[in-house]
Amino acid sequence: MEKKKLAFLGCGFLNEIVANALHNGYLPEYELVGAFGRNPVRTTTFAERHNCKACYSMEELLALKPDIIAEAASPQAVGEYSETILKGGASLVVLSIGAFADAALYNRVRETAAENNQKVYIASGAVGGFDVLRTAALMSPIKATMTSKKSLRSLFYTPLFKEELMNITEPEQVFSGNTKEAIEMLPFHFNVAVATALASAGPERTTLHIDAVPGFVGDEYKIEIEGGEVKTDLNIYSRTSNIAGWSVVAVLRNIVSPIVF
Numbered sequence: 001m002e003k004k005k006l007a008f009l010g011c012g013f014l015n016e017i018v019a020n021a022l023h024n025g026y027l028p029e030y031e032l033v034g035a036f037g038r039n040p041v042r043t044t045t046f047a048e049r050h051n052c053k054a055c056y057s058m059e060e061l062l063a064l065k066p067d068i069i070a071e072a073a074s075p076q077a078v079g080e081y082s083e084t085i086l087k088g089g090a091s092l093v094v095l096s097i098g099a100f101a102d103a104a105l106y107n108r109v110r111e112t113a114a115e116n117n118q119k120v121y122i123a124s125g126a127v128g129g130f131d132v133l134r135t136a137a138l139m140s141p142i143k144a145t146m147t148s149k150k151s152l153r154s155l156f157y158t159p160l161f162k163e164e165l166m167n168i169t170e171p172e173q174v175f176s177g178n179t180k181e182a183i184e185m186l187p188f189h190f191n192v193a194v195a196t197a198l199a200s201a202g203p204e205r206t207t208l209h210i211d212a213v214p215g216f217v218g219d220e221y222k223i224e225i226e227g228g229e230v231k232t233d234l235n236i237y238s239r240t241s242n243i244a245g246w247s248v249v250a251v252l253r254n255i256v257s258p259i260v261f
C-alpha cells in the first residue's frame with residue numbers, strides 16, 4: 001500500500017514525539033515528507049534529525065503534496081494556516097484547538113474542509129472522553145464543567161499568577177469562567193478546555209475552574225457532564241504533556257485503521 005504523506009506544522013516538543021513515534025514503528029502507514037516551523041534554525045535541525053524536507057513557508061510545505069498535516073504550533077498558526085492547508089488538499093490534525101473558540105474561524109474551517117473534501121481531526125491532547133461527551137450532548141441539553149489542577153510553576157508566566165500564591169498551603173481557585181474567556185487569557189494553556197467544550201456544550205456554555213495546587217506536579221483535569229440521562233465524571237492525570245503528542249499518534253493510527261474508535 002502506498003504510504004500517506006505526513007507533514008508537520010510546528011517543529012517543537014510535541015511534533016518531536018510524533019516524529020519519534022514514526023521512526024519507532026508506530027506509524028508504518030506514513031512517510032514524513034516535510035516540516036515547517038516559525039524558527040528557521042529549529043526547522044532545519046528538526047528536518048535533519050527526522051530525514052524530511054525543511055520548509056520555510058506554508059507554500060513550500062504544501063508543494064510536497066502532503067495528505068495530512070499535523071499541527072503542534074500555536075493557536076495563531078491554526079488561525080493563519082488551516083484554511084490554506086485544507087484548500088491545498090491536505091487534512092489537518094490539530095492540537096492548538098484553542099483557536100476554535102473563535103466561532104467564525106471554526107465555521108469557516110468546517111466549510112472549507114467540506115468544500116475541499118478534507119477533514120480536521122481534533123486530537124484529544126491532554127484530556128479525552130470526547131466520545132461520551134458527544135453522545136451525551138446528542139441526547140439532551142447538558143451542563144459541562146471542567147476543573148483543572150495546576151502547579152504554581154505552570155501558572156508563573158500567566159495573568160493568573162500573583163505573588164500571594166507562593167504562600168498558599170491549600171488549593172486555591174484562580175479562575176472561574178467559560179472556556180472562551182479562559183483561552184483568550186491563556187492561549188497556550190487551555191486548548192484542552194476548548195476541545196472539551198466543542199465536544200460538549202460549546203465554548204461559551206462550558207465552565208472552567210482552575211485551581212492552583214501547592215506541591216502539585218503535572219496536570220489534572222476533571223470533566224463533568226450532566227444531562228437528562230447521562231452523567232460523567234472523568235479524571236485525567238498526566239505527569240507531563242507527552243500525552244498530547246501521543247494523542248496525535250493515536251489519531252494518525254485511527255485515520256488508516258480498518259477499525260475506528
Ligand SMILES: NC(=O)C1=CN([C@@H]2O[C@H](COP(=O)(O)OP(=O)(O)OC[C@H]3O[C@@H](n4cnc5c(N)ncnc54)[C@H](O)[C@@H]3O)[C@@H](O)[C@H]2O)C=CC1
Pocket residue numbers: 009010011012013014015036037038039042072073074075076077080095096097123124125126127187188189191192195241244
Ligand atoms: N491540546 C492539548 O492538549 C495540548 C495542546 N498544546 C499546544 O500544542 C502546541 C505545540 O506545543 P509544543 O510542541 O509544546 O510547543 P513548542 O514551543 O515546543 O513548539 C512549537 C513549534 O511551532 C512553531 N510555531 C509556533 N507558531 C507558529 C506559526 N505561527 N507558524 C509556524 N510555526 C509556528 C514554533 O516555531 C515551534 O517549532 C501549542 O499551541 C500548545 O498550546 C500543548 C499541550 C497540550
Ligand SMILES: O=C([O-])CC(=O)C(=O)O
Pocket residue numbers: 125126188189190191192193219240241
Ligand atoms: O497543560 C496542558 O498539558 C494542557 C495544555 O497545555 C493545553 O490545553 O493547551
